[in-house]
Amino acid sequence: MTAAHALALVRRADATWNPEAQAELLDSAIRLAREADDPELEYAARMRAVPAAALRFAVGDALTHVAWCVSRHDSENARFPRRLPGTEDLLYLEDWCLRQICLSDAVGPGDLETLIDAHERRLGPGSGDHSVAVLRALHAWACGDLVAATEAVRRALALPGDAMTHCTRCTRDIAAQIFEAAGDHASVVTVCDDYLTDPCTDLDQPASALSRGLFAWHTSGRGDEAESAYRKAAGEAAPRETTPEVLGRLARFALAAGRDDDALAHVEAALPWVFGPSIATHLRLGALRELSAALTGLDLRGLGGRELRAARDPRTSPLLPARTEGWTVSSARPALVREARELAARFDARAGTMFHVEQLERLLAETS
Amino acid sequence: MTTPERFQVDLGGVVDLLGRSLYSSPRVYLRELIQNAADAVGARAEREPGFSGTVRIVPADVGDRVLSVTDDGIGLTAREARELLATVGRTSKRDLLDLPRSDRLGRFGVGLLSAFMIADEVEVRSRSLVDAAPCVWVGRSDGTFTVRELEGPEADQVPVGSTVLVRPRGDDRTLAETPVVLTAAGRFAEHLPVPVRVVLSDGSEEQVTVRAGFLGDVEERLAYGHELVGQAPLAAIPIDVPETGTRGTAYVLPFTPAPGATVAVKAHLGGMLVGTHVDGLLPDWAFFTALAVDSTGLTPTAAREALVDDDALVLTREAIGHTLRGWVEGLAVSDPMLLRVFAAVHGLALRRLALADPELAHVVIPHLVVPTTAGDVRLGDLIAEGTVRYAATVDEFRQAGPLARGVLVNAGHTYDEAMMRLLASLGLARVERVDVIELVDALRPAPPEDAEAAATLARRATAALDDREGVSVDVRLVPEGTLPAIFVQDASMLRAADRRRARDDGDALWARVLDAVEDAERRDGAGSPQARLVLDWSNPTVKALARLQDESVLTRAVGLLLVTALLAGHHPVEGRDRAQLTDALGELVALSVGLAGFGEMRPEDFA
Numbered sequence: 004m005t006a007a008h009a010l011a012l013v014r015r016a017d018a019t020w021n022p023e024a025q026a027e028l029l030d031s032a033i034r035l036a037r038e039a040d041d042p043e044l045e046y047a048a049r050m051r052a053v054p055a056a057a058l059r060f061a062v063g064d065a066l067t068h069v070a071w072c073v074s075r076h077d078s079e080n081a082r083f084p085r086r087l088p089g090t091e092d093l094l095y096l097e098d099w100c101l102r103q104i105c106l107s108d109a110v111g112p113g114d115l116e117t118l119i120d121a122h123e124r125r126l127g128p129g130s131g132d133h134s135v136a137v138l139r140a141l142h143a144w145a146c147g148d149l150v151a152a153t154e155a156v157r158r159a160l161a162l163p164g165d166a167m168t169h170c171t172r173c174t175r176d177i178a179a180q181i182f183e184a185a186g187d188h189a190s191v192v193t194v195c196d197d198y199l200t201d202p203c204t205d206l207d208q209p210a211s212a213l214s215r216g217l218f219a220w221h222t223s224g225r226g227d228e229a230e231s232a233y234r235k236a237a238g239e240a241a242p243r244e245t246t247p248e249v250l251g252r253l254a255r256f257a258l259a260a261g262r263d264d265d266a267l268a269h270v271e272a273a274l275p276w277v278f279g280p281s282i283a284t285h286l287r288l289g290a291l292r293e294l295s296a297a298l299t300g301l302d303l304r305g306l307g308g309r310e311l312r313a314a315r316d317p318r319t320s321p322l323l324p325a326r327t328e329g330w331t332v333s334s335a336r337p338a339l340v341r342e343a344r345e346l347a348a349r350f351d352a353r354a355g356t357m358f359h360v361e362q363l364e365r366l367l368a369e370t371s
Numbered sequence: 372m373t374t375p376e377r378f379q380v381d382l383g384g385v386v387d388l389l390g391r392s393l394y395s396s397p398r399v400y401l402r403e404l405i406q407n408a409a410d411a412v413g414a415r416a417e418r419e420p421g422f423s424g425t426v427r428i429v430p431a432d433v434g435d436r437v438l439s440v441t442d443d444g445i446g447l448t449a450r451e452a453r454e455l456l457a458t459v460g461r462t463s464k465r466d467l468l469d470l471p472r473s474d475r476l477g478r479f480g481v482g483l484l485s486a487f488m489i490a491d492e493v494e495v496r497s498r499s500l501v502d503a504a505p506c507v508w509v510g511r512s513d514g515t516f517t518v519r520e521l522e523g524p525e526a527d528q529v530p531v532g533s534t535v536l537v538r539p540r541g542d543d544r545t546l547a548e549t550p551v552v553l554t555a556a557g558r559f560a561e562h563l564p565v566p567v568r569v570v571l572s573d574g575s576e577e578q579v580t581v582r583a584g585f586l587g588d589v590e591e592r593l594a595y596g597h598e599l600v601g602q603a604p605l606a607a608i609p610i611d612v613p614e615t616g617t618r619g620t621a622y623v624l625p626f627t628p629a630p631g632a633t634v635a636v637k638a639h640l641g642g643m644l645v646g647t648h649v650d651g652l653l654p655d656w657a658f659f660t661a662l663a664v665d666s667t668g669l670t671p672t673a674a675r676e677a678l679v680d681d682d683a684l685v686l687t688r689e690a691i692g693h694t695l696r697g698w699v700e701g702l703a704v705s706d707p708m709l710l711r712v713f714a715a716v717h718g719l720a721l722r723r724l725a726l727a728d729p730e731l732a733h734v735v736i737p738h739l740v741v742p743t744t745a746g747d748v749r750l751g752d753l754i755a756e757g758t759v760r761y762a763a764t765v766d767e768f769r770q771a772g773p774l775a776r777g778v779l780v781n782a783g784h785t786y787d788e789a790m791m792r793l794l795a796s797l798g799l800a801r802v803e804r805v806d807v808i809e810l811v812d813a814l815r816p817a818p819p820e821d822a823e824a825a826a827t828l829a830r831r832a833t834a835a836l837d838d839r840e841g842v843s844v845d846v847r848l849v850p851e852g853t854l855p856a857i858f859v860q861d862a863s864m865l866r867a868a869d870r871r872r873a874r875d876d877g878d879a880l881w882a883r884v885l886d887a888v889e890d891a892e893r894r895d896g897a898g899s900p901q902a903r904l905v906l907d908w909s910n911p912t913v914k915a916l917a918r919l920q921d922e923s924v925l926t927r928a929v930g931l932l933l934v935t936a937l938l939a940g941h942h943p944v945e946g947r948d949r950a951q952l953t954d955a956l957g958e959l960v961a962l963s964v965g966l967a968g969f970g971e972m973r974p975e976d977f978a
Contacts, residue, residue, distance in 0.1 A: 021785055027764065030865065034943040037872070063888040064866060070881035071873040109887040117880055281895035282888045 006044055009035035013048050017089060022058040029055060046075055046083050050090040053099075062103045062280040069093075069100045077125075094125055095167055098134050102169075105141040106285035108350045112146050131167030133159055137174055144181050145285065147351060147358025152181045160194070172203035172212070179215035184362060191219035199232075210236040214252045221259075229256075237269070247273040248286070251293025255370060258300040267309060267332070270297050274313040274322065288350060291322070291343035292363050298336040300370035307333030340367065385484065393674045398546055400489055401428075402559035402675070403482035404440045404535055406643055409565045411444025411533060415500055418445065424532075426567045428556060431539055431547035433572050438539065438547035442565075443532040446499040449506035449520045456483055456495060456508050456516070486535070487512045489543035496521075497533040505529035553577065562665065563642040583642070585620040585663035596622040599635050600661050605713060608698045610664060612690040615683045619664030621657075621695060627716055628658055638678065639665040646676050651684050654692040656724050659717035662691070699724070700734050707738075711749075714738040722786035725793065732793060739790065742781040744772045753778065754794070758801040761791045767807055769941050770859045774810040774905075776850065807859040808901050814847035817908040825908055828917040832906065835926040836933065841867075842902045844929070849907040856913070858936035860902035863892075904933050931955050 012032035019025045029052040036045035049068040056065035072093055075083040085093045101122060104110045119142060123135050140155035156178045164171040175194040182190040195216030203212065213236040220229035233256050236249065254269035273294055301309070314323045314330040323330050323338060347359035405426060412424035424443045431438040447455065486493045491512045498505035505526050510516040521529060539547040553569055560567045562583040568576040584595030589607070596604040604622035611618050628634055638649040642665060653662055669687060670679040678684050699721075702710040714721055718739055725732035725739075737751030753759045760775065762768035765783035772779060782788040795802040817825035825846040832844035841864065849857065867889070874885040906913045912932075919925045934948045 023764075024785065027766065027783075030869070031943075033869065034865075038943065038945065063870070063892065066884060066888055067866070067870045067873045070877045070885055074877035074881065077878070104884060104887075107887075107891070109891040110884055114880055114883055118884070121880075281891040284891070 006036065006039040006041045009033075009039060009041070009044050009048065013044070013051065016048075016051060016055070022055050025055040026052065026059065026061070026064070042075065043082065046072060047087055047090070050087055050093065050096070053096040054091060057096075057099055060280060060283075062100070062282050065096070066100050066104070066282070069097050073097055073125075092166065094122065094131065095169075097122055097125075098131070098138065098167060099169065101138050102141060103283055105138055106145050107282050108145070108284050108288075108346075108353055109282050112142070112354055115142050126167065130165065133162040133164045133171065133174070134167045134169065136162060137177060140177060140181060144184070145350065146354035147356030148354070149181070149185050149358070153185055153187075156181050170203055172198060172201060176203075176212040176215060179212065179219075183215060183219065184358075188219040188222050191216060192223050192225075195219065195232075210246075211249050214249050214256075217252065217256045218259075221256075230260075233257075233260075248289035248293050251290060251297050254297035255293065255300065255366075258297065258304070258370065263301065263304050263306055266297060267301055267306060270294060270301070270332075271311060271313045274311065284346065284350070288343070288346045288359065291339055291346060292366060294322075295336065295339040295343045295363075296366040296370040298332055298339060299367050301332045302336050303371055307331060307336075311335055394485065394488075395674070395676055397488045397543065398551060398555045399559075399674075399676075400485040400537075400546075401440075401552060401555045402643065403485040404537075405556060405560045405563070405567060406675075407482045407535070408440055408442035408444065408533070409560075409563050409567075409641075409643070411442050411446070412565045414445040415443070415531075418500060424565055426560075426563075426565055427570060427576070428552060428567065429570045430549040430552040431537075431544060432549055433570055436538060436544070438537045438552070439534050440537075441532065441534040443530065446531050446533055447495070447497040447506065447508075448499040448501065448503040449508075449518050451499065452495065452497060452506050452508040453518045456510065483510065483535070486537050489539045489546050490537045491540060492538060494536040495533055496529055496536070498526075498529045498531050500531050553579065559644050560642070561644065562639055580642075583639070583663075583665060585637075586618055586665060592620045595663065596620065596661070599637065599663060600624060602626070604661070605716065606698070606709065608660075608694060610662070610691055610694055612687050614690070615666060615668035615687045617664050617666040617669065617687050617690075619662065621653075621691065622661045622663075623713065623717075624659055624661060625716065627719070634658060635661040635663075637661075637663040638669070640669060640671055640675075641665070641667055643675075645671055645678060649678055651678055651680050652688060652691065654688055654695075656720060656727060657692065657695055659713075659720040660695065696724075696728065696731055700731060703734050703738075710738050715740055719785060722790055726786065726789055729793075729797065732797060733799075736790070736794065736797075736799065741787060741790075742784070744775060744779045744781075748778060748780075750790075750794070753780065754800045756800075758803060759791065759794060760803045760805050761788070762805055762807075763788050766865075767805070770807045770857075771805050771810055773852065773854070773857055774807070774814065774849065774859070775805060779805060806861070808861050808903065811845060811847065811859055811903050811905055814845075814849060814905070817846055817848065821908065821914075824917045828906065828913070831922070831925060832904070832916075832929045835922075835929040836904065839902075839933070842904060842933075844904045844906060846906045846908050846913070848909050849905065852907040852909060854936065854939055855907055855910040856932040856936040857905045857907070858902070858933065858940050858942060859905065860942075864902045904929075904936060906932065927951075927955065927958075 009032045012028045012035065016025045016028040016032065019028060029048050032048040033045055033052065036042075036048055049072050052068045053065050053072075056062075056068065072083070076085065076093055101115075101118060105115055105119075119135065119138050122138070123131070126135065136155050136159035140152050140159060143149075143151035143155055156174070159174050160178055164174075175198040178194045179191050179198075182188075182194065195212065198212045198216075213232040217229050217233055217236075220226070220232065233253060237253055250269045250273035254266040254273070257263075257266040257269060273290065301307070309332050311323075311330045311332065314335060322342070323335055343363055344360065347363045350359040351357055405428075408426040412422075412426065415424060416422045427441045429437075429439045429441075483493060483495070487510075493510050495508040495510075496505065497508070504520040504522065506518055506520050508516060508518045537547060545551060549569070549571065556567055556569055557579040560580055563580050565580070566578055567580045568578045570576050582591075584591040584598075586592075587595070592607040592609070593603070596607050600622055602625050605625045606623040608621040608623065609618075610621055624634065633648050634653075635647055636649045636652050637647050638645040638652060652664065653660060666687070669683050670681055671677070672679055699710075699713075702713065714735070721735050721739060725735045737749065737754060739750045740747045741750060741753070743753075750759075756778075759780060760777065761780035761782040762771045763782055765781060768779065768781035768783055772781075780787070780791065782791050791802050791804070794800050816822065829844050829846045832846075833842075836842050836844065870885050870889065874882045877885075906916070908914065916925065916928055919928065930951050934944065934952050936942075937944050937948060
């Protein structure tokens with residue numbers, strides 16, 4: 004009876020489009036399946052719960068379900084196959100989770116290497132080569148190993164995607180980030196040009212990828228295209244967890260173009276969206292790096308006294324704590340710079356490098 | 372210089388393509404023939420104001436194995452037949468007949484071509500309204516045709532107009548026989564302005580065209596809606612979009628459509644049916660309505676079974692959306708009771724509408740009904756109180772309900788949390804999201820004279836639940852409490868517990884990853900997940916517990932209270948909880964047996 008109820012909940016979740024409602028149904032189904040001691044049913048529910056968690060960007064929940072499913076699959080792969088009717092491939096889901104933790108400072112580099120190796124073994128030869136190369140590039144980048152990151156991302160760009168690939172266009176976004184960090188502006192221009200010919204349609208991905216090319220296009224004498232990409236990216240930035248970093252970069256570009264009010268507006272727009280799950284520290288690092296640089300630029304332009312209205316309410320602007328006198332550009336700047344430095348140092352401490360701290364300092368110096 | 376060459380088109384291949392790819396069914400050949408006939412009648416009426424023609428169909432089983440479609444329209448000369456009937460891909464009829472562009476003209480060539488889906492040969496006998504000899508055009512599926520002018524007595528027998536004769540192939544004969552012809556003609560040509568009659572085997576005629584009820588008076592519209600929807604609609608809203616010559620009626624469904632269900636959207640062009648579930652006419656938020664319209668300004672797709680998504684369709688859709696919004700807005704004044712019924716039946720659609728249209732939200736929101744601890748309540752009544760308090764998930768609502776003072780909204784259903792935020796952003800009310808743990812903290816403690824006893828009980832009970840990770844016991848006064856104990860936990864508690872189980876079940880590497888997640892959340896200040904068992908000090912059982920000296924009895928009693936609280940709060944019950952309940956029942960029976968003196972079995976036997 005309990006198992007039947009759990010199965011009914013799984014079916015209801017399949018017919019539900021709202022990810023929150025879906026997650027609630029699947030959580031209940033998982034509990035009932037455990038109660039009924041029915042691991043196959045629990046597996047089916049958890050396999051469905053991963054995309055539901057991913058849609059909510061609940062990385063912790065997705066990791067919980069994937070960890071459980073991968074363990075079951077590894078122990079009895081016939082009983083717990085990679086794919087069930089109505090679910091994604093388990094290794095496709097695992098890849099999504101690994102992408103998130105590759106870019107987090109919370110998991111040790113050694114453990115991540117082992118997890119990626121194990122993932123590659125499960126995939127087998129000839130499958131998921133593109134996605135594994137992307138994973139290795141992200142991991143190397145987060146560890147500050149630019150040489151390995153560049154090599155891996157070039158390998159990914161040269162490989163066609165397959166069923167395990169989330170999006171080959173997004174690979175260009177990642178590549179642009181790595182090439183930019185490496186100071187290889189020509190490659191940034193190439194991948195961003197490629198991206199423009201075949202853009203992604205996923206929410207704020209276009210804004211992110213377009214914003215990567217702004218400075219490289221400008222440096223290479225293609226100011227009009229940079230301006231056009233800026234306007235397009237500003238129009239397409241959607242309210243998502245990855246948005247603050249993009250808006251911060253747009254703010255820096257607006258500052259460089261002398262449009263201080265636009266820059267301030269981008270910073271204001273970014274503040275309410277600096278959420279993201281606790282484990283996804285790269286989102287916070289990216290946001291802090293870009294926003295602290297933008298605030299530094301604004302402060303030095305004499306806009307230090309301008310109030311950050313979006314930071315009035317700490318519930319909607321969690322990067323800055325509540326304070327009675329409110330936040331201005333000049334009072335928020337040191338707070339964000341300090342937090343950015345602390346987080347960058349935490350990332351670097353994992354692999355014993357200075358990569359992220361240096362990236363941050365370079366950006367702050369450029370904006371000054 | 373290279374001489375341009377023409378594509379070689381194989382008629383057989385084109386016909387096959389029509390049958391397999393363009394049209395949804397071969398029976399649409401009849402629609403095409405009727406459309407051609409109706410267009411010819413229309414063209415004659417242009418020349419002779421006041422003329423009203425007829426289309427007459429003789430099915431193959433009535434007409435010696437030949438289906439005929441006869442009109443008394445404008446007719447064709449031999450030259451016109453040669454040019455028009457074998458021409459595909461040119462809007463030739465419009466130019467040749469000089470008809471106004473607003474008229475929905477069939478394309479003779481393509482229309483006639485569709486007849487080859489059921490026949491190898493098609494014959495057209497026609498006499499033009501202009502003074503010319505009648506003619507016979509015979510086309511074949513091999514792509515050839517002949518045209519011959521008639522003379523003498525043979526010519527005298529041909530009246531003005533055209534007759535198309537189709538001799539169906541053996542396999543397709545039923546498609547040209549009375550049952551299919553009556554059904555298909557009735558379906559496609561139901562509202563054509565030209566009367567269409569089918570000749571029956573007894574020589575009588577059945578007219579398949581009727582007046583379009585959705586364009587009639589109120590009674591007719593409602594009657595049409597009843598048939599379209601299957602029940603009396605809640606309302607019939609007239610639709611008029613002069614820019615695209617689109618008129619009809621939108622029907623408000625008297626029931627909530629199932630998710631994903633397709634609602635009837637019946638579209639006609641010049642009275643000829645396009646489809647019964649036509650996309651693009653209704654805004655996507657208007658899933659509470661069915662629609663029936665006729666248009667002269669929308670464009671059909673090549674198969675004439677859908678509408679081209681062009682500017683005219685966008686304009687029409689927006690105008691229909693505007694009319695529907697205006698209707699909802701007007702209801703608040705003209706018929707508040709109907710608005711209430713409408714809000715109850717189509718709450719989901721209205722929520723979506725309100726979220727997309729803040730102006731309309733002011734009108735709609737007060738009439739929306741939300742589930743609360745006081746039953747279903749109108750948002751307008753809650754707004755009047757000044758403050759609206761809600762639980763964001765069904766789980767939180769179940770837990771918070773017994774603890775909340777005043778009315779608490781269950782905003783765990785689709786769009787309801789968004790509606791709560793909308794209330795706040797529109798300034799309609801002060802909106803508070805409740806947190807179950809905060810609600811517990813806000814409950815009054817035991818009175819001063821009992822404070823020490825209550826605190827001791829809380830401490831002893833917490834120790835009794837030592838094996839329940841993260842559960843602490845509070846002793847409070849629960850207003851209007853009916854249960855001795857209530858169990859509450861924040862949402863992250865359940866997920867943290869699940870993560871611990873996944874960690875225990877998985878390998879060491881993934882276990883470290885899950886530990887890292889937990890550490891990150893802790894570092895991020897998310898706070899430790901909390902679960903509380905709240906004992907109601909006003910309940911006599913709880914007061915009795917405080918007097919218990921025997922720790923083992925207290926441990927069992929507290930365990931039982933936890934299980935009853937879990938059950939009452941719809942929380943998941945684990946195996947050990949069920950075992951505890953069963954043991955307790957066994958002990959109760961044993962105790963009873965022992966006291967009655969029958970007792971080989973005593974309570975300690977079950978210890």
